[in-house]
Amino acid sequence: MSGLKSMNEILSRATSKLGLDALPPMRAGKIVCTQREIFVDYQRLVSAIRCFNGEGWVTYTDEVKELKSDELDWKRIALSGEWCNENESLSLRRSREGWELWTLATQESDVSWLSEVTQLKLPRGRLVYNVSWDLSADGMRVPGACRLIRVERE
Secondary structure, three states: OHHHHHHHHHHHHHHHHOOOOOOOOEEEOEEEEEEEEEEOOHHHHHHHHHOOOOEEEEEEOOOEEEEEHHHOOOOOOEEEEEEEOOOOEEEEEEEOOEEEEEEEEEEOOOOOEEEEEEEEEEOOEEEEEEEEEEEOOOOOEEEEEEEEEEEEEO
């Protein structure tokens, strides 16, 4: 735990000394995929998403819609979507193999940093993401992954 505290202190001092106020606040941590499933049966996919109990958005073939995971429509084909609850996020993408569904979470890390970013404005609020900044082979910080962490209401 002391490593995480010192990483947060280093990040805080570095951004303030360098005048990097434009950067979002960062903290130690990383985004991990805890489960990846491929669904060929759309009804099974919808059942899995409905059990998640989160809020987010979905792209159907004809519109993008803000909705809770238990409101996903059985009769409309989803191409992509994201939902989050307090602990995890689901990320859905249509692929050649069927529908890929990833379960994502945030974990402590001494080498990766997390920032919080507001990504997209919705009619009734906005989507907020965690972005994981990983260390590349040449020592640069690069975005590694992101996950929806909440839907803010206005």
